[in-house]
Amino acid sequence: MAQARPRGRPKLDTEKRGNEILIEAVNVFSKNGYRTTDLQEIADNLGIAKGTIYLYFTSKEQLFQTAVDYSIARLAERIEAEVINADSPLDKIKAIVRAHMKFFSEEYALAEIIARERGDFKDRAEKTYLRVFSENSERIEDIIREGIKEGTFRKVNVKRATEILANLLTGTIYTYMFAKKNGSLNGAIDTTTDILLNGLLNERDGL
Amino acid sequence: MAQARPRGRPKLDTEKRGNEILIEAVNVFSKNGYRTTDLQEIADNLGIAKGTIYLYFTSKEQLFQTAVDYSIARLAERIEAEVINADSPLDKIKAIVRAHMKFFSEEYALAEIIARERGDFKDRAEKTYLRVFSENSERIEDIIREGIKEGTFRKVNVKRATEILANLLTGTIYTYMFAKKNGSLNGAIDTTTDILLNGLLNERDGL
Amino acid sequence: MAQARPRGRPKLDTEKRGNEILIEAVNVFSKNGYRTTDLQEIADNLGIAKGTIYLYFTSKEQLFQTAVDYSIARLAERIEAEVINADSPLDKIKAIVRAHMKFFSEEYALAEIIARERGDFKDRAEKTYLRVFSENSERIEDIIREGIKEGTFRKVNVKRATEILANLLTGTIYTYMFAKKNGSLNGAIDTTTDILLNGLLNERDGL
Amino acid sequence: MAQARPRGRPKLDTEKRGNEILIEAVNVFSKNGYRTTDLQEIADNLGIAKGTIYLYFTSKEQLFQTAVDYSIARLAERIEAEVINADSPLDKIKAIVRAHMKFFSEEYALAEIIARERGDFKDRAEKTYLRVFSENSERIEDIIREGIKEGTFRKVNVKRATEILANLLTGTIYTYMFAKKNGSLNGAIDTTTDILLNGLLNERDGL
DNA sequence: TATGAATGAGATTTCATTCAT
DNA sequence: TATGAATGAAATCTCATTCAT
CATH class of the missing domain: 1.10.357.10 (Tetracycline Repressor, domain 2)
Known part of the structure; x- marks a missing residue:
């Protein structure tokens, strides 16, 4: 699910966190659509920091398409x-x-x-x-x-x-x-x- | 689709301009989608000012839905x-x-x-x-x-x-x-x- | 001073505003350096909105280099x-x-x-x-x-x-x-x- | 340049690692400048974790100035x-x-x-x-x-x-x-x- | 009506720094 | 010591909308 990491991106052994984000992203994007979704909402729902999402997905768009x-x-x-x-x-x-x-x-x-x-x-x-x-x-x-x-x-x-x-x-x-x-x-x-x-x-x- | 029109004025010009904007909006929204469309592009294509759009439509959203x-x-x-x-x-x-x-x-x-x-x-x-x-x-x-x-x-x-x-x-x-x-x-x-x-x-x- | 405008950028007749920004940018960049300068400071000093700077310059970097x-x-x-x-x-x-x-x-x-x-x-x-x-x-x-x-x-x-x-x-x-x-x-x-x-x-x- | 060292420990290893970081920092800062340098690049080049840098230097700024x-x-x-x-x-x-x-x-x-x-x-x-x-x-x-x-x-x-x-x-x-x-x-x-x-x-x- | 310069809220993204392991 | 995932503050930039002319 999580995409190829750019150089310097942590080598995340655990796909678990990436999957959690993905599932929550499905819910929130599904509810709000792409434009109206603030990644903050996804982060909040998971109790993580917004920046964390960027450890697993390179951009909002890539998260959506994933x-x-x-x-x-x-x-x-x-x-x-x-x-x-x-x-x-x-x-x-x-x-x-x-x-x-x-x-x-x-x-x-x-x-x-x-x-x-x-x-x-x-x-x-x-x-x-x-x-x-x-x-x-x-x-x-x-x-x-x-x-x-x-x-x-x-x-x-x-x-x-x-x-x-x-x-x-x-x-x-x-x-x-x-x-x-x-x-x-x-x-x-x-x-x-x-x-x-x-x-x-x-x-x-x-x- | 054209907005409130001053009373007593001939409505034809107003309707015409409003329609031009609408038609161009169809083209541009159709090409870019809602989010990615900049109203400036619609205005540019028509050779009018961006503010003019707001004389005929109350918001980007209303223009799209019209x-x-x-x-x-x-x-x-x-x-x-x-x-x-x-x-x-x-x-x-x-x-x-x-x-x-x-x-x-x-x-x-x-x-x-x-x-x-x-x-x-x-x-x-x-x-x-x-x-x-x-x-x-x-x-x-x-x-x-x-x-x-x-x-x-x-x-x-x-x-x-x-x-x-x-x-x-x-x-x-x-x-x-x-x-x-x-x-x-x-x-x-x-x-x-x-x-x-x-x-x-x-x-x-x-x- | 102000650079070639992208399509859709207002055709600013008045170079005056652009020059004001440039002069203030010289002062602030000179004082803080590039990295530490927040464009907000330039805007504040001039009593204008931050977004206004972007009507005259395409980016912070371009402003600096201008x-x-x-x-x-x-x-x-x-x-x-x-x-x-x-x-x-x-x-x-x-x-x-x-x-x-x-x-x-x-x-x-x-x-x-x-x-x-x-x-x-x-x-x-x-x-x-x-x-x-x-x-x-x-x-x-x-x-x-x-x-x-x-x-x-x-x-x-x-x-x-x-x-x-x-x-x-x-x-x-x-x-x-x-x-x-x-x-x-x-x-x-x-x-x-x-x-x-x-x-x-x-x-x-x-x- | 190396930071506070636990008492009684042999200091040689510590010095060595600290120096490696310093030398690599010279190369990377020299190439990119301060602002554009991501500490991750220094860490990657050395095959160490980014956090490790902070065991030897208190901040990016201090590393640069060292x-x-x-x-x-x-x-x-x-x-x-x-x-x-x-x-x-x-x-x-x-x-x-x-x-x-x-x-x-x-x-x-x-x-x-x-x-x-x-x-x-x-x-x-x-x-x-x-x-x-x-x-x-x-x-x-x-x-x-x-x-x-x-x-x-x-x-x-x-x-x-x-x-x-x-x-x-x-x-x-x-x-x-x-x-x-x-x-x-x-x-x-x-x-x-x-x-x-x-x-x-x-x-x-x-x- | 028309203009277009100005606004400013808002959102994405980065990355130095921390900290649990 | 070492790790590297997680944090979250910060800052650039966009653009719908307003408003003085």
């Missing part, structure tokens, strides 16, 4: 954990949708950080998006392709379909926190999956 | 213009998708402003989202309901389906600028519509 | 004013010595600034020195050369002699303020000139 | 070593000039430290100068006085002449590093001595 990277890594883990138990292409697609929506629901601050990056650091966010997208899109493409081959999915343009799924999930990140009031998480997952799949399925599922 | 509101109004107009020519529920849904995607494609800066709001003004962005959403969602719900009634659409949960469409479109806003499309805009519109609809349609369209 | 340049320009004027009234090479050399010593004596703060640069900005000071030196050394070389031709001066190595004169004068800058207690300025000028011209020896050594 | 004192002591040794072999007043003056110029040439960092003090510690530098000056000036005055008595030197104002010699030598310290000598060190020493002793004039002026 927090984004951290959040993305957590999301990736989520996806991994859900998909690993799915066998069929159908279940895998369901798992990916479920992973995203549970993540946004259960790790509010992490999701918020990702959404915030878009506003304050568009260029970095673009790279972030493409990184995440390309990491996942190949996997998704394979799933769709496999589903088409075995006859479960219609013969859609694989790349486009992947992109649309990404858009749907991204949009869900950005809006879920806003619209989350109505109904259960499971309901949302089910409906989203249902609509998405009934656009993909060749043979209608339980219809 | 720019967001402006962008949203433009989007609403777009939707309106597309939907008005559509008769069937099917065509209306297609029109809505098309309107969004053309907007993002053709009015880059306006779309970018909307996406940017999330970084620094999460609470306002939430309201913005809900406003756009509720302005549109009632219409969309009606369309879907109508489509279900006439047998075009499956019997889905109307509110949820509306939300999902919103997520998909929102996601497209946030990512459109990132994913340099390989194909044409029309292709993207068509595929998105196709996948969306074939999840909604009772009878498959052209399959 | 102050150095200013001091050097004043010294150059001094030299010019003294030398212009001298006809013979002999009188010109005397005038140069006199100009330096009067400058240090009468424009304490300006001289101090020049001396201070050496400590805090060695590289810049080197350039400063070489600039001043090369501006003057050609003139001095010409004077010495002329004096040799007309038989007033011994046939010394012209470049070396020039350098030695420069060293003597530079040393006087750096030490004059320290050693100025004993005796009159005129006495100091006379003796310095005398020894420079006549040397220490009673009987010329190997001449 | 480094200045050290440099001056080395210069004094040089002078001593050169003068001790000279018999006549003439040779002694030559030896003093030679000692200075060799010092600046061969002990760059030490000379640089002395020159640097002026930037941040003017008052201390004044004391430093006066200390060096008075340590040497009495000796120089004696030499000149002796030279006058035996008829080698002209009947100049002894104190003034001493001061002038000091200025010339000080100026040489401050500029030697700047003016990349074209010729040899010996050439510079010879010409400087020559002009100091014989002056510039062909025919003595009013002598």
Whole structure:
């Protein structure tokens, strides 16, 4: 987490302190956004001095972006954990949708950080998006392709379909926190999956 | 968007100058984001003094949010213009998708402003989202309901389906600028519509 | 004095304010040195806000170095004013010595600034020195050369002699303020000139 | 230079470590100046912890000034070593000039430290100068006085002449590093001595 | 209305110094 | 003695906002 240290920076054996700061940074940045956050608040919450943060992170911006990277890594883990138990292409697609929506629901601050990056650091966010997208899109493409081959999915343009799924999930990140009031998480997952799949399925599922 | 205007004066000049500032604000905020934008840049681009901006807008924040509101109004107009020519529920849904995607494609800066709001003004962005959403969602719900009634659409949960469409479109806003499309805009519109609809349609369209 | 303004910096018609700041900067830097000087002190002395300084100078360092340049320009004027009234090479050399010593004596703060640069900005000071030196050394070389031709001066190595004169004068800058207690300025000028011209020896050594 | 040492302990190790720090401090301060030097750099270069420096020196300032004192002591040794072999007043003056110029040439960092003090510690530098000056000036005055008595030197104002010699030598310290000598060190020493002793004039002026 | 110089609060960042180990 | 993580005071610089003209 803590980045490569410039010369003269203490060789911090303990990543623990760095992680504490990172976690608190996620919370505070998530609450206030980048601009309005005073590193003093992070320091105060941890009961440390402001200067200490600079032993672990080179700048406010780098701390923020490390927090984004951290959040993305957590999301990736989520996806991994859900998909690993799915066998069929159908279940895998369901798992990916479920992973995203549970993540946004259960790790509010992490999701918020990702959404915030878009506003304050568009260029970095673009790279972030493409990184995440390309990491996942190949996997998704394979799933769709496999589903088409075995006859479960219609013969859609694989790349486009992947992109649309990404858009749907991204949009869900950005809006879920806003619209989350109505109904259960499971309901949302089910409906989203249902609509998405009934656009993909060749043979209608339980219809 | 222009501020308090002295009574009895012709309002045209005032409105014009206020609009010029607003348009330029859209461009600059869109390029830099809120935090990094120096009002001086807006003033310079227009060849006016920085203080002049304060004759039309009360603060940087208000200028930014006026720019967001402006962008949203433009989007609403777009939707309106597309939907008005559509008769069937099917065509209306297609029109809505098309309107969004053309907007993002053709009015880059306006779309970018909307996406940017999330970084620094999460609470306002939430309201913005809900406003756009509720302005549109009632219409969309009606369309879907109508489509279900006439047998075009499956019997889905109307509110949820509306939300999902919103997520998909929102996601497209946030990512459109990132994913340099390989194909044409029309292709993207068509595929998105196709996948969306074939999840909604009772009878498959052209399959 | 005030440097090229970055884009967006007010087009300050009035150099007056910039000059006031510069003069005060000379005083304060001269008193405290670079490091210990807080720009607040300069602002306070002038009854202006700290931020105002940044309308005229881009940074503390640039202000300091502008102050150095200013001091050097004043010294150059001094030299010019003294030398212009001298006809013979002999009188010109005397005038140069006199100009330096009067400058240090009468424009304490300006001289101090020049001396201070050496400590805090060695590289810049080197350039400063070489600039001043090369501006003057050609003139001095010409004077010495002329004096040799007309038989007033011994046939010394012209470049070396020039350098030695420069060293003597530079040393006087750096030490004059320290050693100025004993005796009159005129006495100091006379003796310095005398020894420079006549040397220490009673009987010329190997001449 | 080493600080309070626990009683009864062998002092050699302590002295050694303290000296290492001092030598490295000379190098780093000489390179960066006082302000820009981070004690961490000194520690890093020695492979010790920054805190260790504080076991030997009470503060950054004290370390710097110890480094200045050290440099001056080395210069004094040089002078001593050169003068001790000279018999006549003439040779002694030559030896003093030679000692200075060799010092600046061969002990760059030490000379640089002395020159640097002026930037941040003017008052201390004044004391430093006066200390060096008075340590040497009495000796120089004696030499000149002796030279006058035996008829080698002209009947100049002894104190003034001493001061002038000091200025010339000080100026040489401050500029030697700047003016990349074209010729040899010996050439510079010879010409400087020559002009100091014989002056510039062909025919003595009013002598 | 328009100007743009001036303001001054505020935030990031550095680094000498301390101190628990 | 030695370490090096932690401290926190301090200072530069920015820029939204004001206001006299």
